[in-house]
Amino acid sequence: MISEDDVRHVARLSRLHLEPDEARRMTAELAKILEHVAKIAELDLAEVPPTAHVLDVVNVLRDDRPQPGLERDEALKNAPAVSDDAFRVPRMGS
Amino acid sequence: MISGLDPQRLTAREAKRLLVDGETTAAELVSVYLDQIERVEDRVHAYVQLTAENATRYATEIDREMGATRGALAGLPTAIKDNMVTEGVVTTCASRILENYNPVYTASAVKQIFGDHVVMLGKANMDEFAMGSSCENSAFGPTRNPWDLATVPGGSSGGSAAAVAAGEALWALGSDTGGSIRQPAALCGVVGMKPTYGAVSRYGLVAFASSLDQIGPITRSVWDCALLLKHIIGHDPRDSTSVELPFEIELPTAERLDGLRVGIPAEYLAAGIESGVRESFDATAKLVEELGGRVVEVSLPHTDHALPAYYIIAPAECSANLARFDGVRYGYRSEHASDLLEMYEHTRGEGFGAEVKRRIMIGTYALSSGYYDAYYGQAQKVRTLVKRDFDEAFAQVDVVASPTSPSVAFGLGSRTADPLAMYRSDVCTIPVNLAGLPALSIPCGLSEGLPVGFQLIGPAFSENRLLSAAHALEQALGFVEVASFHERAA
Numbered sequence: 001m002i003s004e005d006d007v008r009h010v011a012r013l014s015r016l017h018l019e020p021d022e023a024r025r026m027t028a029e030l031a032k033i034l035e036h037v038a039k040i041a042e043l044d045l046a047e048v049p050p051t052a053h054v055l056d057v058v059n060v061l062r063d064d065r066p067q068p069g070l071e072r073d074e075a076l077k078n079a080p081a082v083s084d085d086a087f088r089v090p091r092m093g094s
Numbered sequence: 095m096i097s098g099l100d101p102q103r104l105t106a107r108e109a110k111r112l113l114v115d116g117e118t119t120a121a122e123l124v125s126v127y128l129d130q131i132e133r134v135e136d137r138v139h140a141y142v143q144l145t146a147e148n149a150t151r152y153a154t155e156i157d158r159e160m161g162a163t164r165g166a167l168a169g170l171p172t173a174i175k176d177n178m179v180t181e182g183v184v185t186t187c188a189s190r191i192l193e194n195y196n197p198v199y200t201a202s203a204v205k206q207i208f209g210d211h212v213v214m215l216g217k218a219n220m221d222e223f224a225m226g227s228s229c230e231n232s233a234f235g236p237t238r239n240p241w242d243l244a245t246v247p248g249g250s251s252g253g254s255a256a257a258v259a260a261g262e263a264l265w266a267l268g269s270d271t272g273g274s275i276r277q278p279a280a281l282c283g284v285v286g287m288k289p290t291y292g293a294v295s296r297y298g299l300v301a302f303a304s305s306l307d308q309i310g311p312i313t314r315s316v317w318d319c320a321l322l323l324k325h326i327i328g329h330d331p332r333d334s335t336s337v338e339l340p341f342e343i344e345l346p347t348a349e350r351l352d353g354l355r356v357g358i359p360a361e362y363l364a365a366g367i368e369s370g371v372r373e374s375f376d377a378t379a380k381l382v383e384e385l386g387g388r389v390v391e392v393s394l395p396h397t398d399h400a401l402p403a404y405y406i407i408a409p410a411e412c413s414a415n416l417a418r419f420d421g422v423r424y425g426y427r428s429e430h431a432s433d434l435l436e437m438y439e440h441t442r443g444e445g446f447g448a449e450v451k452r453r454i455m456i457g458t459y460a461l462s463s464g465y466y467d468a469y470y471g472q473a474q475k476v477r478t479l480v481k482r483d484f485d486e487a488f489a490q491v492d493v494v495a496s497p498t499s500p501s502v503a504f505g506l507g508s509r510t511a512d513p514l515a516m517y518r519s520d521v522c523t524i525p526v527n528l529a530g531l532p533a534l535s536i537p538c539g540l541s542e543g544l545p546v547g548f549q550l551i552g553p554a555f556s557e558n559r560l561l562s563a564a565h566a567l568e569q570a571l572g573f574v575e576v577a578s579f580h581e582r583a584a
Contacts, residue, residue: 007455014413014458015420015435016451017443026455029513033456036514037402040472043479050474051481053305053335054291054530055554060334074198078424087422092434 280547
């Protein structure tokens with residue numbers, strides 16, 4: 001059973017800030033969902049290979065030819081903060 | 095110029111003929127839909143954003159300048175789900191985190207139909223990041239079902255399906271990760287198709303679960319569905335999972351199903367199908383036989399495990415895909431942070447809605463150290479079993495049929511408090527995505543005044559077979575009812 005501490009840990013891994021009441025509600029909801037998905041544990045899957053891709057496609061590579069990418073102005077156009085042609089972010093650590 | 099075009103009944107096939115024969119103009123056609131939007135959009139809310147001025151200007155240009163060189167879809171008014179990026183037109187995925195995101199390029203599938211000169215009317219509402227089955231997870235408010243404004247249109251492509259049903263678009267593009275085209279098409283009484291995985295490029299489709307996502311058409315008829323599909327498929331070097339279909343999409347003409355073997359999976363009918371939906375489905379199965387098809391029972395034994403496997407795989411992929419929304423390069427950034435880590439956490443905490451957070455959390459949990467094998471590893475194996483089930487069924491039958499959704503449109507708010515109840519809305523559609531198969535939904539009748547969807551599933555690359563069978567059924571069914579914008583008592 002997932003605990004509220006587990007939820008806070010996973011939220012930290014997910015880089016998601018949860019308000020205390022949100023974390024409580026999430027704990028109850030995730031517990032129910034995880035109980036439901038745990039149903040797959042009843043299957044014997046030892047001999048079954050996993051499927052990551054449904055079609056038999058391997059090594060899809062395009063020609064390695066340089067092409068123009070996004071212009072810098074375009075790339076920065078949607079950024080919340082920019083300085084000196086770069087993405088500006090708050091300082092790291094506190 | 096002709097008057098009296100009914101936007102709720104007009105098909106792309108007829109609109110195209112009227113345009114080619116000079117009986118209408120692109121500008122007139124666009125005005126028919128914009129007028130309808132004017133009349134009903136405040137009740138339906140199918141769109142996140144309208145591009146009416148551009149549409150009118152572009153339609154006029156098509157009429158004036160393009161003449162004989164105009165594209166195969168010239169002047170056809172189209173809605174685009176708001177998770178496909180459109181250069182210069184804000185693309186939100188119905189999320190606060192992308193509220194002002196102005197893409198610098200256009201998704202490949204959209205670019206293709208732009209090249210054929212369709213006219214975009216606007217960006218259609220959806221569940222945030224395509225996560226949901228009711229369109230209630232939109233950060234900009236829910237879409238309502240035009241058949242009964244007290245009910246949901248389904249989701250996640252609820253805006254696209256509602257727009258077509260309401261006559262607010264001639265047709266639309268949606269995307270389908272676990273049923274997100276077929277289920278809203280069913281609930282809104284229109285046609286919706288999810289192509290074989292890889293048939294349509296995902297480049298520029300904002301990724302939710304990359305191994306499952308697929309763009310497809312939502313239309314008023316099967317013929318229209320084939321036409322739109324024909325113009326969005328094709329290999330794209332920008333999507334490494336895209337494939338070239340080994341054949342052309344044919345515009346369907348079939349009126350009979352002679353010799354077609356149609357399998358009905360016992361497991362899909364075992365539980366949870368509303369009686370009205372079941373009656374309509376059974377009547378349609380009977381019609382299959384009257385048209386010369388042969389109905390046999392098949393078994394898809396791992397159906398019960400498909401939903402749990404999906405709710406591990408899709409959230410796992412979503413948790414990785416949505417890591418890019420961090421307030422650095424685009425989108426919303428929280429003001430409530432003193433350092434970088436807090437900025438990430440608060441941006442995502444404030445920018446994402448409840449369902450998106452739930453899925454990111456489940457996905458991160460399922461991929462985290464100590465749980466990976468038990469959840470994600472096992473789910474990928476279940477996926478193999480689901481695929482094998484279909485392989486075995488298709489050794490006996492040509493197509494598989496089922497109800498698209500276990501219920502007709504449900505009441506707004508009736509499933510929002512219980513995520514699992516909402517997840518079960520997609521029990522008949524999810525296995526198809528896990529196996530990467532093509533499937534479509536056509537309206538097959540009404541139950542309590544609301545549309546019922548009939549789903550046909552085929553082997554990989556059987557698009558033409560599905561469209562042909564669906565066309566024959568559609569002709570025989572003669573489903574002519576249209577949404578009436580009533581609001582019944584909840």
